[in-house]
Amino acid sequence: MEPLIRLVDIEKSFAHGPGRTFVLRRISLDIQEGDFVSIMGPSGAGKSTLLHIMGMHDSAFAGEYHLMGEPVHDRPPKRRAELGKEYIGFVFQSYHLLDDMTVYENLEVPLTYRNIRRSERQGMVADVLDRFHIVGKKDLYPNQLSGGQQQLVAVARAVIARPKVILADEPTGNLHSSQGKEIMDLFKTLNDQGTTIVQVTHSDVNATYGRRIVKLSDGWIVDGDR
C-alpha cells in the first residue's frame, strides 16, 4: 500500500563559510495512513525541522517528499500550499492561537482560507466545538483560557478541516502533566478514528501513545526508519 507520506533522502543544510552545516542528513521515512509516529531525539537533532518540512512550512530542502502519492518536492509553491491545506493539520508547542480572536473565530480561521461558505463553516465549527466539549468557551479569548484549554483549541483548529494527517510539534511541551495527558488521550482518540498522527516529543510517556518511534541524532535517523 502506498504510504501517506514518503520521504526519500531528505537533506537540509546551510552554507557556512566554505562548507555546509547539515541539519538533516538523508532522511528516508514512510508513514502509512493511520500511523501514530513519534519522532524523538536530543536537542538540535533536526526533529522540528523535519516536521516543518512535512508541514509545508519549509521548502528549502533536497530529496523527495511524496504526500498522497504526489511529489511535493516537484510542485510549485501554490500547489504545495494547496496540498498542505487539504491534507495537513499542524499543532504547535506554543499553541499559536490568535490573541485578538475568540475560540469560535480561531476555529473558523482555517475554514475561511479554504473557500467554504459561511453557512457550512458555522456547521463545521459547531460540530468541532461539540466534539471537543468547548461549546461554553466559544466566546472567550485565548488569554481567558488555561494552557491546556488553549492547546485543546489548537488541536481542534488543526482537525476542523478534516486533514489526513496531524503534525504536532511538542504538543505538551508547555503543559503540566495532567493537561498533557488530556491532549495525548485526545490524539489517541483521533488516531483511533483514523487520523494519522506524527508528533515530535521529548517525552517517553508521550511516545508510548504511538505505535512507532523514529529516533534522530545529528540530522540522521538512528533508529526506526522505513
Next chain:
Amino acid sequence: MDTLIQDLRYGIRTLLKNPGFAAVAAITLAVGIGANTAIFSVVNATLLRPLPYAEPDRLSVVTIDRLEQGRRFTVSKADFLILKEEMRSFEKLAAVTTDRLNLTGVEEPQRVAAMWVTADFFSILGVPPALGRGFAADEDRPGKPAVAVVSHGLWQRHLSADPGAIGRSITLNDQTYTVVGVMPKGFTFLRDFDVWPILQLTPPTKRPPFFYRILGRLKPGVGEPQLRAELAAMHGRVESAWPDPQKTGWAFEAEPLKEFITGGARPALLVLWAAVGCVLLIATANVANLLLSRAATREREIAVRAALGASRLRLVRQLLTESLVLAVVGGGLGLVLALWGIDLLSALEPGNLPRMSEVRIDQGVLVFSSLLSLASGVLFGLAPALQVSRARLNETLKEGGRAATEARGRRRLRGVLVIGQMALALMLLVAAGLMVKSFIRLQQVDPGFESRDLLTVQLSLSKARYPDPQQQAAFYRLLLERARSLPGVQAASMSDSIPPERLEILEVFEVEGQPVPAGQSRPMAEEVLIGTDYFRALGIPLLKGRPPGPQDNADAPPVAWINETMSHRYFPDGDAVGKHIHAGGFGPEDPWITIAGVAGDVKYNGLMAERAPTIYVPYEQQVFWEGEMHLAVRASTDPGSLVAAVRREVQALDPGLPLAAVKTGDQLLASAVGRPRFQTMLIGVFALSALLLAAVGIYGVISYSTAQRTHEIGLRMALGARSRDVLRLVLGQGMRLALAGTVLGLVGALFLTRLMKGVLFGVSATDPLTFALIALLLAAVAFLACYVPARRATRVDPMVALRCE
C-alpha cells in the same frame, strides 16, 4: 464578501485594542487629508467648478491687448457700439463697468458697489432675477427711464425684503432709479455687487475713454479661429471709424469668462495645492512607518495565518483592509478639520482670490476627500502589507524561533520612507523660504510716498448734483480749505488715484520733438489727476520744479508733473522742466502741456509693478473727469483720530455724501501685501507641519531601531564602547538617512521651485542662500530628532541588555 466583512470586523477590533497607535495614525492622516480637502475646495470653487451661469463655456470677455504692454485693457464706448452692431460670432454683447455710488434716501447714506450694465447683461448670463425681471432690450437707449436691478442683500437691507419692491425707487448719486428686479441670493459676477443700474451710452464723439469690458455669449459652434478672424476684422472697422494712424499696436482679444476671472489665481493656487499634497505624502509615510513598527508584534499572527492556509494575497488583503479602516477614520476626521479650515481660510483671505464666496464642501469635494482617504490607505498600507505578509514561517513558528532581528527588507523600507519624508519636507521648506524672502523683499519696496500719518478717504460726487467739472472742482476746493484748517492737519489734497494700488488711468503720451515713428504705438504712462499741494500731502519728494498750486486751474495754461523714471527715460540729457508733452486722447490741434516739475517715483499699480512713466495732471485742467476722488490728509497726529472731523466737514458741505474706503497710509500698504502675506502664511504653515511630521518620522525610526539594537549596544559597551561611541553609532545611522533625504530634496527643489516663478518677487526660484539655509535647518532638526534616542541608547546597562538574550 463575508470574508471581507470578517476582515473589516477584525480590522476595527485591532484598532480598538491599540487605541494609542490608532489615535496617532488617525490624527496624522486627518491633518494631511483635512488640509488637502480644504485647499481642494478652494481650487474646486475657483478653477474647476463651472461658473454658475447658463452654458458658461459660451461666455467670453472682450478686451484690448496692447501688444507691447503685454497686458489687457478695457475698451471704449465707441468700440462696444461697433462690435455690438457688426459682430456675428456673438448672440449678444453687453458692456459693463464698475463703480461705487452713493445710495441716499435711506437711514444712513451708503456707498454701494455698482456695476453699470447694458440691457443684454442678465440674458447673456442666463440667470433670471428672483423677483421681477432683467432689462428690456431698449432700456439702455439714452433717454429711456432709469432702471436698476438690485442684489438680494440690498433688497433685504434697504427695501425691507419686500416682495412688492418691484417698482419702488432708489436714489444713486442723486439720480432716481426704478427697481425692476432682485437677483437671487448668492448671485455674483466678477465679485459681489449691490446694484446693477442700466448703462445708457450716448453716441461717442471720439474713441476714448476706455472704461468698459464687453461680456458676450458666443453662438453655438463658433470656434476660436472664427472668433479671432472676426475680431481682427473688427480691429480694422474701429481703426477706419476712429482713425489714428499711429495706434497700430493693439488688437481685440476674447478670453473665456472663466479664464478671465480665475486665470490670475491659478499659479498661486496650484503651488498651494502641491504644498499641501507634500504634507499628505509625509503624513502617509509616517503612518506607514508606524505600521512597519507594529509589524514585528504581528509577525507571529501573520505566520500562524499563513500556516493555517492563508495565501499571501489573502494576507495582504486583510492588512490592507485594516489600513483602509484607518484611512476612513482619518478621512472622516480630516473632513471635520477641513470644514474648520475653510472657515479659517475665508476669514484670513484678503479678498483677492476670485469666487471665494463659492467655496464649500460640495459633492465634488466629498468625492475627492473620499478618494484621497482610500488612496492614502492604499499608499501607506500597501508596502507594509507586502512586507509583513512575507511571513517567515520557519523562524517565527519554531519554538524559541522568534525572529531576533528585524527583516532586512523591512528596515530598508523604513529607511526609504524616512528619506522620502526628508526630501519632501525640504522641498516644501525651500518653497516656504523663497516665499518668505519674496515677501520680505516686497515689504522693503519703497512705495514712493510717506505712509505714516496719512489718512485717505474716497468720495464720489453725483452727476445729478454736480453736473459739470467746475462744480465738482468748486466742491473739492471748499472741502480742501475746511480740511486744511482742521487741527492736526499739515496738508491735504485730492487725487483720482491712491498709491500703492489704486491707479485709475493709463494713457498714451507724446513728447515734443520725439515723434513716434509710423507703425509704432505711442508709449503709455500712468496718469494721475491731482489737486493743489498733492506731493506734500502724500509725502512724495518733488525733485525739480514747483509744486501744484491754486494757479493751475481751468483758465491757466496746461501743466503737468512727471516722475523721475519718465524724466530719465525721455529727457536723459537735460532738465525736463519747461519741456512739453501731449497726454490722453489728444489730437494735433490740442495745446502742448508744459512740464512744471519732476517728482520721485511712486508705485500706483501694485508694489510688484515695474517703475513706469507717470504724468500728474491738475484735475481742474481736465475737460473730462468724473467718478471717485480721494481726499489725502497728512496729519501731525494719529491719522485715525481725524476721521470723525473729516466726515463732519464733508457732510457740512453735502449731508448726503457718504465716505468710503477710509484708510490710513499704513493700512493701504498692508492691503497691498495682503495676498502675498496670505500665501506666504499658508505655505509657511504647511512647511512647518511637514518639518514636524518629518522630524517625528525620523525620531520614530531611529527610536525603534535603537530599541531593536539594545542587545548589540549592550554588547559593544561591555566590550569597551564609550557613550560617545554609542552616540556616534546611533546618530550616524539617523544622519545618513537625513543626508540622503536632504540631497534628494535639494535636487527635487531645484526642478520644482521653477514653477513658482509667477508668485515670487525679487528672489530667484533657485536662490542658493535659501537652499543652503533650509538644508542646514533640516539637518539640525534631524540631528535633534536623532539625538534623543541616541542619548537614551548611551544609558543602556550592558548587563541588563545581555541578560535578556
